[in-house]
Amino acid sequence: MLNDVAIAIRPLAHHDPALGLPAYATAGAAGADLRASFAPESRAAGLTLAPGARALVPTGLSMAVPEGFEAQIRPRSGLALRHGLTVANAPGTIDSDYRGEVKALLVNLGDAPVLIAHGDRVAQMVIAPVVRATFAAADLDRTRRGEGGFGSTGVSG
Numbered sequence: 771m772l773n774d775v776a777i778a779i780r781p782l783a784h785h786d787p788a789l790g791l792p793a794y795a796t797a798g799a800a801g802a803d804l805r806a807s808f809a810p811e812s813r814a815a816g817l818t819l820a821p822g823a824r825a826l827v828p829t830g831l832s833m834a835v836p837e838g839f840e841a842q843i844r845p846r847s848g849l850a851l852r853h854g855l856t857v858a859n860a861p862g863t864i865d866s867d868y869r870g871e872v873k874a875l876l877v878n879l880g881d882a883p884v885l886i887a888h889g890d891r892v893a894q895m896v897i898a899p900v901v902r903a904t905f906a907a908a909d910l911d912r913t914r915r916g917e918g919g920f921g922s923t924g925v926s927g
């Protein structure tokens with residue numbers, strides 16, 4: 771396991787230092803939890819997502835993911851199970867050349883409003899290696915599958 775990837779993180783002006791930096795909840799966690807960090811004037815109210823609504827939730831953090839890696843912003847299963855709260859673009863992609871604020875694009879797929887409070891762990895971030903390709907126009911080799919897809923091999927048996 772690659773576990774020595776150092777990532778520089780720059781807390782932004784509206785980041786609440788009390789929230790700390792992304793952290794792994796257990797020794798074997800794949801994802802580091804991300805907390806909602808609202809500007810001081812919005813901290814008391816938080817953000818309420820109506821059913822079907824989505825919002826960019828600020829983390830107050832910018833970071834420099836090393837070249838050759840990405841950060842994936844993924845849902846937390848507990849929030850998805852309890853509230854239908856998930857990441858609309860899961861997995862969100864943080865490019866290694868992005869220096870803006872990391873935000874979680876959350877959507878409420880449940881049937882009740884969901885309150886996102888300041889400091890809540892709203893998503894998790896997985897660091898993953900990236901393979902870059904070169905793309906070239908060419909004729910394609912023949913395969914047994916050919917153009918079959920989207921259920922062409924059936925469901926059972």
Ligand SMILES: O=c1ccn([C@H]2C[C@H](O)[C@@H](COP(=O)(O)OP(=O)(O)OP(=O)(O)O)O2)c(=O)[nH]1
Pocket residue numbers: 843859861862863864865866868871872873874875
């Ligand atoms: O969940 C996300 C997804 C993206 N980003 C930031 C970091 C990422 O590097 C940048 C661009 O993301 P993406 O490539 O997914 O969006 P796009 O719609 O293709 O925008 P762009 O044209 O800026 O690449 O936005 C986030 O903060 N959170």
Ligand SMILES: [Mg+2]
Pocket residue numbers: none
């Ligand atoms: Mg893009």
